[in-house]
Amino acid sequence: MLKRLQGKFLALLFLGFTFTLAVALGTGTVLLRSIQLQLGTGFGKKQVLYDKERSIHPILQELELTQKLAKSEAITTWAANEQNGAAKAKGLSALEKFRQQTVDKSYFLALMDSQVYYFSDVSSVNSDQPRYRLDPQKPADRWFYNTLEQPKTCTLNVEPNEVLKTTKVWINCLIWVQGVPKGVVGTGFDLGHFIRQVINDSEQGISNFFINTEGSIQAHKDPDWIDYNSIGRGHGKHKSLFDRLDSDKHKQELRRQMDRLQQSPQEVAVMVLEMDQKEYLVGMAYIPEIGWYNVSLLQMGIWADAKIFLPAAGLLVLTMLLLLALSFMMIKGLILDRLAKLEVAVGQVAQGDYSFTSLDRQDDEIGRLTEGFAKMARTIEANTSELERKVRERTKALELANETKDKFFSIISHDLRAPIGSLAVVFNEILTQPSDLDDELYQTIQETTIKTRQLLDDLLNWAQSQSQEIEFHKTHFRLSQPLEDCFGLLGGAAKQKNIQLAKLEPLDQVVSADAALVTLVLRNLLSNSIKFTEPGGRIEVSVEELGEFWQVNIKDTGVGISEETLGKLFKLGEKVNSSLGTHSESGSGLGLILCAEFVAKNGGQIGVESKVGQGTRFWFTLPKGEASELCQGSVQEDREFKTKLAGLKVLVAEDSHLHQETTGQVLKELGLHFKIAETGTEAVALAQDCDLVLMDIDLPLLNGVEATREIRRTLAPGPWVLVLSSYSKRELEEVTEEELFDGYINKPLSKSNLLALLRPLLLPR
Structure with a gap:
């Protein structure tokens, strides 16, 4: 595509310039008298562009070589470590290669730290030794120190060197090491050759020369015009083009055009100036690569002669061809x-x-197109990275789910199968030989059942936690509340092992957390301490302030935990060999994993310290709460709640006789009257005489969801309906409409769960 565009552009340019040239030649004769000045102006522009191209090419070649050398690793390393012999050898080798590539076959190097000057050309010997040491007090050496202060990396300086007896145009390039100029390296070329090649090669009546940005004349066929060593003399007296102009007006115009060309170096300036009482047409172009201006002087009198038209026409043709190329x-x-x-x-x-890093970002149509492409590419890259990140996260989640599954089946196969199998054998013994059982066996049955129930609770809580089903209800409460519940629940087990449960101080600190999850954490940690503490031991619970947190400590005098096991306690993927308690109590390892997850949900941290044979201290932190946010129910509210609770008429919709018995036992303990419906149809019929329905889901005839919908349809406002089921809350929400039920309780029913749901129903705020 680009090759086809290139051919089209060439054809269009050739046709355009051919047409322009034909028009110019056709009308040139007629308009000769009126365009003499314009012709000179046009020629001046073309001449200065031509001279600019001719002059810049050899200089740029040398300049490019010098810039590359100044940035080379060999030179910068030597400049940074001048005393390093290996660095010096590499640097000299690089300089010699550079010398062979230059037109002048020479180089120089001046280093800042040692103040030494190296120079070599085709006639040099011992070029690895410095020629002389630079002195800032010597005018001949000021070029070096002034060059170090120049803002440009590379500058050109015309200088006669009294020591070397040469007059050259020197290319001086700074050697930068970590942003600091450490020396100057470069080469030179003979000024006389440059003048013969570029400046002297001029048309009759045209004078070409070069000036720097200060107007100092750097190259001229007349040596008396040249301002030698412009850099070395700093702000001293210079031979300037400004000094040769006759009027201040022309000096101001020259300065204005010079400033304009610095801003637009691709342009050419042409102006009429008076110099030495003569009028000249001055063409000027800026060469930013070397910081010089190419100046062409055309005497107006010569170009006013009509005889020059034919040569001008030829020059015009040449210029047009050059413009075509340009x-x-x-x-x-x-x-x-x-x-x-x-x-x-x-x-x-x-x-x-x-x-890609080489895209052009100029502020034009192609630049904006390029920028749009770059943005699109960055968007694609970002989307690709985001997709890869999500794939990694999903893979990690699947790996964790697989670990969870393996852990779940491991517990089912080991920790549940064994006790349930033992219970099956014992119950078979009860049925076949009931008279042979003693109290110890009954106690074993009770303990096994309690442990199995606790393991099932842990499994359900863990499964809910892994599936994000546990609801988080953050409240402000005192730690004494869950501690009293746990001490009451586990006091019997501790007493049975003659273990003392102690609170070191009143634990009435207020925390901001989920009370139910904190209770589960305390129950698991206290139960774990009881399990691994010898009879006659002691378990202490204390609380200490830790910045914006309260730290709860549970310290026991138990058997302790090995260093190897400590690092694995709270990690699901780690293989932890669960040891038996001091009375051969078994465990699944789920309790501590749940503790870590629940503490994290509450914004805290958990840890453990232990020594084998000395005991263990578990600790966890909870955010501090505000006493002003405590739910302070009044005595009157408690009395009102108990009164309304006592008057409740309850319907238990349950087809399992075992669950009927366990649910009925809880209701009897609360002093509530209840009826039982074994089918969904029966539940709908009996619901009209009840205030509260405890609804199972898997009912015959009508399931719990269908029965509840029928109750809502036929009875208004109707009784409260609480789900009492083994299904998870999320499973029910997927198949039921919003607000169908007034609450959810997981089987089996407990007094605390029921009362927690009934209080806001009976005492609405």
């Missing part, structure tokens, strides 16, 4: 080359490589 180069640089870079970048993106 225009194509401009189009190639502004359009074709930039499109080529964009095409390469598109290919990189197609291969999945987003590291």
